[in-house]
Amino acid sequence: KNEVEQSPQNLTAQEGEFITINCSYSVGISALHWLQQHPGGGIVSLFMLSSGKKKHGRLIATINIQEKHSSLHITASHPRDSAVYICAVMNSGGSNYKLTFGKGTLLTVNP
Amino acid sequence: DGGITQSPKYLFRKEGQNVTLSCEQNLNHDAMYWYRQDPGQGLRLIYYSQIVNDFQKGDIAEGYSVSREKKESFPLTVTSAQKNPTAFYLCASSISGRANEKLFFGSGTQLSVL
Numbered sequence: 632k633n634e635v636e637q638s639p640q641n642l643t644a645q646e647g648e649f650i651t652i653n654c655s656y657s658v659g660i661s662a663l664h665w666l667q668q669h670p671g672g673g674i675v676s677l678f679m680l681s682s683g684k685k686k687h688g689r690l691i692a693t694i695n696i697q698e699k700h701s702s703l704h705i706t707a708s709h710p711r712d713s714a715v716y717i718c719a720v721m722n723s724g725g726s727n728y729k730l731t732f733g734k735g736t737l738l739t740v741n742p
Numbered sequence: 743d744g745g746i747t748q749s750p751k752y753l754f755r756k757e758g759q760n761v762t763l764s765c766e767q768n769l770n771h772d773a774m775y776w777y778r779q780d781p782g783q784g785l786r787l788i789y790y791s792q793i794v795n796d797f798q799k800g801d802i803a804e805g806y807s808v809s810r811e812k813k814e815s816f817p818l819t820v821t822s823a824q825k826n827p828t829a830f831y832l833c834a835s836s837i838s839g840r841a842n843e844k845l846f847f848g849s850g851t852q853l854s855v856l
Contacts, residue, residue, distance in 0.1 A: 635784065662842045672830060674847035681842065717785070721841055729800070730845075732784030 633658040637718050637733040644740050650705040652736045654718030657699065664730065665692050665703050666717040674717070677703070708740045744769045748833050748848035754856050755820065755827055763818045763851045765833035771846070773839030774816040778802060779830040779850075788831075791816055792839040820853060828855050 634657040644650055654663070665677040678685050678692040680701070685692050689708075694701040705712055718733040746767045755761045767774065773792045777785040787800030791810040805824025810816055820827045831851045836843040 664845065666845075666847075671849060672832075672852070673849035674832060674834075676844050676846065679842060679844055719785070729787060729790075730785075732786075734782060734784050 633660065633720055633722050633731040635718060635720055635731050635733040637716075637736050639736060640734070641737045642739070644708050644738070646709055646740055646742050648708050648740075650708050650712070650738065650740075652703045652716050652718075652738070654701045654703070654720075654733055655699060656720045656731075659696075659699075659723045660720040661723045662721045663694055663701050664719040664721075665701075666719060668715040668717060668735065670714070677716075705738075710740045710742050713738055713740050746833055746835055746846055746848035748831075748851050750851060751849070753851055753853045755853060756856050758822045760819055760821050761827075761853065763820070763831055763833075763853070765816045765818065765848060766814055767816075767833075767835045767846070768814060769835055769846060770813070771835035771837055772813065773836045773843075774810070775834045775836075775845075776800075776806075776808065776816070776818045777832045777834065779832060785832065788818065790839070827853055829853060 636655045638653045662681045664679050666674050668674045680694050689706045691704040715735040717735045719730040749764045775790040776788040779785050786802050788806050789808040791797035807819045833848040834845045
């Protein structure tokens with residue numbers, strides 16, 4: 632079973648700061664998801680990537696397959712970015728769609 | 743707008759009672775999933791379905807049951823056999839359930855025991 636570790640568990644930033652959230656996993660994967668969970672509980676998919684880098688607005692996600700590591704970056708952070716960010720991985724060679732989720736990183740951005 | 747609707751938002755269960763959580767999607771997705779979220783833990787898969795009238799157990803299926811009679815609907819029943827049902831339950835869907843598909847989530851149901 633893949634072990635997914637996120638760091639930090641909690642992160643507090645001032646508005647405008649550059650944010651980095653990290654995700655490491657133990658076994659080879661076919662894809663990695665970054666998800667955002669707002670205080671109300673609903674989850675939104677931010678990125679899905681299997682190599683390289685993706686950018687959407689102020690969010691950037693990178694993955695290094697060899698190092699089994701991914702990062703989510705937020706540039707010019709804003710209080711509305713406050714949420715739990717969750718990393719999830721899909722193991723290579725799996726015949727069923729099963730994700731292993733990290734425990735999440737709670738981000739608080741203060742004005 | 744297309745999306746996933748979960749209801750109710752909050753649900754209370756009495757001892758020995760079965761309760762059913764609703765999940766409906768209008769995204770025309772074949773694959774649907776139920777996850778359980780506990781504080782301080784990652785989401786865990788309860789059941790998933792990749793086609794109507796077929797579903798598979800996930801990692802923590804004991805004490806739960808599902809049905810998939812319609813493509814749009816994937817209700818989850820928390821039975822009296824589930825001794826620790828208090829948790830946040832999330833329903834999700836994807837196009838077909840293959841790898842590298844984006845997941846779409848509902849807003850969740852918080853289940854508590856009276």
